[in-house]
Amino acid sequence: MRASGVTDLAYLDSTDAAYVRTFRAQIRARPPGAVVLDRTYFYAAGGGQPADRGLFHVPSGRTVEVVDVTKSGSAVLHRTRGTPGALDDLAVGTEVEGVLDFERRYRHMRLHTAQHFLSARIFARANIRTQKAKLGGREGTLDLEGMVVAGILPELAEDASEALSRPRPVRIRHVPRAEWDLHPSTRSGLVRLAAHIDPVRVIEIDGIDACPCGGTHVRSTDEIGRIAIRDPVPLAGGCCRLTFTLSEETATPSA
Structure with a gap:
């Protein structure tokens, strides 16, 4: 319709x-x-x-x-x-x-920023990109282009703890398309932008990630809360799915 x-x-x-x-x-x-x-x-x-x-x-x-x-x-x-x-x-x-319904909205904001954070750290540690992500309820899933070994999970947990103890600001930038297209190999996600999108709305986690996105996000990584990551599940073609959940304890958002 x-x-x-x-x-x-x-x-x-x-x-x-x-x-x-x-x-x-x-x-x-x-x-x-x-x-x-x-x-x-x-x-x-x-x-x-x-x-x-x-x-x-x-x-x-x-x-x-x-x-x-x-x-x-x-x-x-x-x-x-x-x-x-x-x-x-x-x-x-x-x-x-x-x-x-701000309780629902804020939960999705936390999940979405957590997804960007995890995708960036997986790419940095294992050079594996995120193919797609899905958020819902109190958990999120990442479908990754390769298989993540279980040994990387403690390292990701350490990264997540640091995001709480040493918060990083989250910002929105609008980047000219020609500038954004210069360095595709440095991206943690396989985001294919339509040709007409210019400028590109980029969600930037300071020093961690910059990713095109039209979603809602928190202002700082300490609002995400504690992240728990389950063991990866194999998918077809050598890919895998990683599921994460968030604790209910988090910084209280200001209006």
């Missing part, structure tokens, strides 16, 4: 933007079962990161659930659930207040 309108992805602007919990926006379109806003801080599922969830508060005082968020061209579809009366309040032109 195609939806009319263009949605400004406000969460892309900076790492601080990922911490926004409430915002106001105007309804641009009402495709069946969904709402398209002029701007949003809800993350639409993609790149291995699940969608955000939350609520809309409408002027009548009613509340509508946001149960899924997806992209349709340049529009973001916020799938909604609520009483017939509340859904009727979601008319084109109406201003709503969006409220994110």
Whole structure:
């Protein structure tokens, strides 16, 4: 289904933007079962990161659930659930207040930054790149282009401990495409960018990694929490899958 309108992805602007919990926006379109806003801080599922969830508060005082968020061209579809009366309040032109389920959002931010960190350290220690990653619930998986030996796991655990004890800032940079394409051999991930992407939104973990990404991330590696890594599982073609989980103890994010 195609939806009319263009949605400004406000969460892309900076790492601080990922911490926004409430915002106001105007309804641009009402495709069946969904709402398209002029701007949003809800993350639409993609790149291995699940969608955000939350609520809309409408002027009548009613509340509508946001149960899924997806992209349709340049529009973001916020799938909604609520009483017939509340859904009727979601008319084109109406201003709503969006409220994110921040516990879910923040868990995905931690997982996503942990994934970038682990992919970078695996590449640095074993010269093995990440083919794809998937985040969900309280764990993440890395599909790697080669087989990681179990002996590297203690070294990765040591790296993860250092990320907590000696925090590294996480930043967003927008790099001209011509500059980004100069050194592909130094990248930890096999990310293939569409030809039209310019500049490239790069997530940079200071001194550790720089990777193109459209997801949400924490401001510092000490917010990730403790990382536990399971033994690698062999996949076809000499590849493997690595699963990691995060502890519930972490630095408290500021608003």
